[in-house]
Amino acid sequence: QVQLVESGGGLVQAGGSLRLSCAASGRTFSKFAMGWFRQAPGKEREFVAAISWNGDSTYYADSSKGRFTISRDNAKNTVYLQMNSLKPEDTAVYYCAARYWSGSSSWDEYDHWGQGTQVTVSS
Numbered sequence: 001q002v003q004l005v006e007s008g009g010g011l012v013q014a015g016g017s018l019r020l021s022c023a024a025s026g027r028t029f030s031k032f033a034m035g036w037f038r039q040a041p042g043k044e045r046e047f048v049a050a051i052s053w054n055g056d057s058t059y060y061a062d063s064s065k066g067r068f069t070i071s072r073d074n075a076k077n078t079v080y081l082q083m084n085s086l087k088p089e090d091t092a093v094y095y096c097a098a099r100y101w102s103g104s105s106s107w108d109e110y111d112h113w114g115q116g117t118q119v120t121v122s123s
Contacts, residue, residue, distance in 0.1 A: 002025060003025040003112070004097070004098060005023050005024075006021065006094065007023070008117060009117030012119075013122050014087055014121055014122065017082070017083060018083045019081070020080065020096075021079075022079045022114055023077060024077045033051065033052050033100070033104070034050065034098055035110055036048040036095070036096055036097075037095045038092035038093065038119075039093050040092040046061065047105040048060075048061055049069075050104060051070045052101070055074075058103075059105060061105070063089075068084070069084075081094070083119070088121045091121050094117050095114055097112060098112040
């Protein structure tokens, strides 16, 4: 079992940056691939980025490529999402999620979820 807690959300102007963190409890964090997803009001949850258990592989949604970077520090049981050049359409609740070993862009393949952190980008 793993518990996930996101932080780092907030209000930022378009073009600005935020770094989200997701801290995991438990000693098996290094076995989990981690993903970031987001959900805006009235919209479906969508994939943002994912990283494999050892950080060797990363995956990005087309909307994230070139602007967002996912990384992890297994010694700190934490995964990060660095978001640059933010746009108003990035406004959403951002969730981190965990599944064993390899990353996935499908939200229903993740077993553990955090409570989410709000990101609001003003124009």
